[in-house]
Amino acid sequence: MRQLEEISGPGDLRDLTLAEAEQLAGAIRRFLVEKVGRTGGHLGPNLGVVELTLALHRVFDSPRDRLLWDTGHQSYVHKILTGRAAAFDTLRQPGGLSGYPSRAESEHDLIENSHASTALSYADGLAKAYELRGVTDRAVVAVIGDGALTGGMAWEALNNIAAARHRPLVIVVNDNERSYAPTIGGLAVHLAALRTAPGYERLLERVQTQLPNIPVVGSPLYEVLHGVKKGLKDVLAPQGMFEDLGLKYVGPVDGHDLAALEAALASAKRFDGPVLVHCITEKGRGHLPAEQDELDRHHVVRPSSAGAGQPAAAKAYPSWTSVFGAELVSLAATRPDIVAVTAAMLEPTGLSEFARRYPERTFDVGIAEQHAMTSAAGLALGGLHPVVAVYATFLNRGFDQLLMDVALHRAPVTIALDRAGVTGDDGPSHNGMWDLSLLQLVPGVRVNAPRDAASLRRALAEAVAVDDGPTVIRYPKGATGPDIAAVDTDDGLDVLFRSGRADVLMVAVGPMAPICLEAAGRLVDDGYGVTVVDPRWVLPVPRRLLELAREHRLVATVEDNGCAGGVGSAVRHGLDQQGCYLPTRLFGLPQRFLDQGKRATLLADHGLNARHIAGTIAEDLLALRHDGAQDTVADGRLRAEQLAH
Numbered sequence: 001m002r003q004l005e006e007i008s009g010p011g012d013l014r015d016l017t018l019a020e021a022e023q024l025a026g027a028i029r030r031f032l033v034e035k036v037g038r039t040g041g042h043l044g045p046n047l048g049v050v051e052l053t054l055a056l057h058r059v060f061d062s063p064r065d066r067l068l069w070d071t072g073h074q075s076y077v078h079k080i081l082t083g084r085a086a087a088f089d090t091l092r093q094p095g096g097l098s099g100y101p102s103r104a105e106s107e108h109d110l111i112e113n114s115h116a117s118t119a120l121s122y123a124d125g126l127a128k129a130y131e132l133r134g135v136t137d138r139a140v141v142a143v144i145g146d147g148a149l150t151g152g153m154a155w156e157a158l159n160n161i162a163a164a165r166h167r168p169l170v171i172v173v174n175d176n177e178r179s180y181a182p183t184i185g186g187l188a189v190h191l192a193a194l195r196t197a198p199g200y201e202r203l204l205e206r207v208q209t210q211l212p213n214i215p216v217v218g219s220p221l222y223e224v225l226h227g228v229k230k231g232l233k234d235v236l237a238p239q240g241m242f243e244d245l246g247l248k249y250v251g252p253v254d255g256h257d258l259a260a261l262e263a264a265l266a267s268a269k270r271f272d273g274p275v276l277v278h279c280i281t282e283k284g285r286g287h288l289p290a291e292q293d294e295l296d297r298h299h300v301v302r303p304s305s306a307g308a309g310q311p312a313a314a315k316a317y318p319s320w321t322s323v324f325g326a327e328l329v330s331l332a333a334t335r336p337d338i339v340a341v342t343a344a345m346l347e348p349t350g351l352s353e354f355a356r357r358y359p360e361r362t363f364d365v366g367i368a369e370q371h372a373m374t375s376a377a378g379l380a381l382g383g384l385h386p387v388v389a390v391y392a393t394f395l396n397r398g399f400d401q402l403l404m405d406v407a408l409h410r411a412p413v414t415i416a417l418d419r420a421g422v423t424g425d426d427g428p429s430h431n432g433m434w435d436l437s438l439l440q441l442v443p444g445v446r447v448n449a450p451r452d453a454a455s456l457r458r459a460l461a462e463a464v465a466v467d468d469g470p471t472v473i474r475y476p477k478g479a480t481g482p483d484i485a486a487v488d489t490d491d492g493l494d495v496l497f498r499s500g501r502a503d504v505l506m507v508a509v510g511p512m513a514p515i516c517l518e519a520a521g522r523l524v525d526d527g528y529g530v531t532v533v534d535p536r537w538v539l540p541v542p543r544r545l546l547e548l549a550r551e552h553r554l555v556a557t558v559e560d561n562g563c564a565g566g567v568g569s570a571v572r573h574g575l576d577q578q579g580c581y582l583p584t585r586l587f588g589l590p591q592r593f594l595d596q597g598k599r600a601t602l603l604a605d606h607g608l609n610a611r612h613i614a615g616t617i618a619e620d621l622l623a624l625r626h627d628g629a630q631d632t633v634a635d636g637r638l639r640a641e642q643l644a645h
């Protein structure tokens with residue numbers, strides 16, 4: 001049998017016997033445990049779809065038939081089977097294999113956004129396009145997890161798909177009963193009912209115990225029994241809401257039984273309308289740690305970044321997530337109105353301890369950020385103070401709800417945006433580099449960007465004390481770092497550094513404070529006067545910050561958000577509104593999708609490093625001097641490029 005690295009594409013799979021394919025599944029499982037155990041990544045979800053992905057590529061003919069992966073974190077097996085096994089040592093590394101489908105990597109990858117609950121919408125659109133263009137020789141297959149199926153978009157799509165009774169489209173529900181944690185809600189209950197139709201289960205049990213021994217896969221007796229089992233399932237298992245919606249329901253199918261999967265998918269392929277194949281899989285299948293640990297079951301951290309080999313400093317400091325979670329538990333002790341809301345990410349957003357202590361005050365709404373926001377508005381209107389914890393990039397999903405349901409009603413909701421700024425490994429759709437731009441548009445919202453753990457604790461305490469509108473706190477992935485004390489305060493602003501003449505005011509947004517202080521040191525060493533200020537509450541721009549800026553020759557803002565519409569833009573806009581045309585320099589991320597990489601490297605590569613910041617500011621100040629402006633800068637002996645090297 002071929003080595004995995006020799007598999008050039010799905011064509012290599014179709015001449016395998018069932019037994020050989022089963023063997024290949026074992027080899028893939030061992031490969032995943034070895035490779036992903038070293039690189040880090042979504043081991044559990046991919047161990048759960050080994051047989052399913054094999055069956056999909058043996059029944060369908062990718063890339064003519066289009067396979068669409070919802071969220072896409074479970075596409076490693078798909079990558080192995082489409083000729084990319086040899087690249088797995090570079091998984092999620094800079095310049096390496098993406099952790100999600102990637103059009104640049106393969107013609108077998110069509111969609112690469114890793115925000116959940118989108119695949120059915122893509123599939124609906126694609127199927128409509130094929131129908132309109134008279135394309136009838138290819139299938140559209142969307143694979144969606146039970147967790148992603150709790151997302152509102154999925155039901156918007158299902159409503160459309162089910163309406164087109166004669167437009168072929170295959171929906172594969174990969175039901176492993178979990179997102180990170182067990183999937184919540186009525187849908188989970190319904191899927192369970194479909195899974196455990198009593199009659200079918202009992203009979204299956206009896207047949208399997210009566211048999212002297214389980215027939216060999218592929219043997220005639222096996223085929224006969226399989227046919228009987230399948231027929232009984234159709235009779236005994238309830239069809240439920242999917243059939244009521246208008247979808248043909250096929251299942252539940254054992255998602256680790258290759259023959260059953262191939263039979264079900266082949267029948268779905270022949271169906272001339274929308275069909276849903278309900279596959280029952282086990283997340284982390286075949287790998288004990290992934291089967292046992294909730295977080296490990298979803299993804300494993302790259303060992304080298306888990307502690308060993310990390311710079312000593314990073315190991316000594318708590319994660320932003322843990323600081324948030326601990327402070328919320330502390331505040332909640334004396335504030336019974338504080339409740340927590342998560343969108344199926346209780347543990348990754350640091351809410352596990354809160355949930356353990358206050359289960360009745362913890363709401364997991366599923367992968368449903370839109371609902372999270374508006375239900376939080378409802379919680380607030382009901383007299384509570386909800387704290388909604390989501391990753392910054394997923395705020396995008398609930399933006400209109402924040403704007404129109406929370407802010408319009410000035411509802412006292414606090415939103416904790418974890419993974420703000422560059423996250424890195426997960427690639428472009430996970431960087432939290434949009435929130436400050438989006439939030440600038442929201443009337444009445446107050447946004448805090450803490451610079452360290454102490455600031456985060458302080459920000460959260462202040463935020464939950466606000467009762468006349470929404471508050472947002474945004475902080476990055478990973479370890480915090482040493483607390484940075486202010487040398488002074490100025491009407492609510494933290495002055496972190498002040499030296500010499502008022503040449504430049506540097507506005508440090510959140511975790512950019514350390515590189516601002518380093519850049520200030522470079523500038524002062526070369527004769528410039530610098531003030532570094534951390535506004536803490538960065539939006540709306542504090543009045544005092546604008547006044548302070550006007551006392552300087554130049555204002556420079558530094559943020560790990562896209563430049564368009566971030567804090568820097570807001571400062572510039574505020575000055576313009578005051579009729580003050582002070583030179584402003586905005587340091588931030590480029591407004592484009594950033595490839596995967598390490599956070600520190602990506603920040604530095606995009607100019608968020610002390611050397612570039614200091615060099616650019618020096619050039620600006622030099623230019624101001626040559627403009628005949630008042631000579632408040634160094635006597636010119638300094639050359640900007642000296643700073644830059």
Ligand SMILES: Cc1ncc(C[n+]2csc(CCOP(=O)(O)OP(=O)(O)O)c2C)c(N)n1
Binds near residue numbers: 116149343367
């Ligand atoms: C809109 C959105 N919210 C949250 C996430 C984070 N996330 C990634 S995978 C995942 C769980 C997905 O569960 P499921 O769809 O059942 O797939 P499984 O991991 O079980 O295979 C979540 C919540 C996301 N990718 N997109």
Ligand SMILES: CC(=O)[C@@H](O)[C@H](O)COP(=O)(O)O
Binds near residue numbers: 071073298299348426
């Ligand atoms: C697929 C997905 O969206 C999450 O699993 C994400 O990969 C987790 O990111 P962190 O590793 O930053 O928690």
Ligand SMILES: [Mg+2]
Binds near residue numbers: 148
């Ligand atoms: Mg799942």
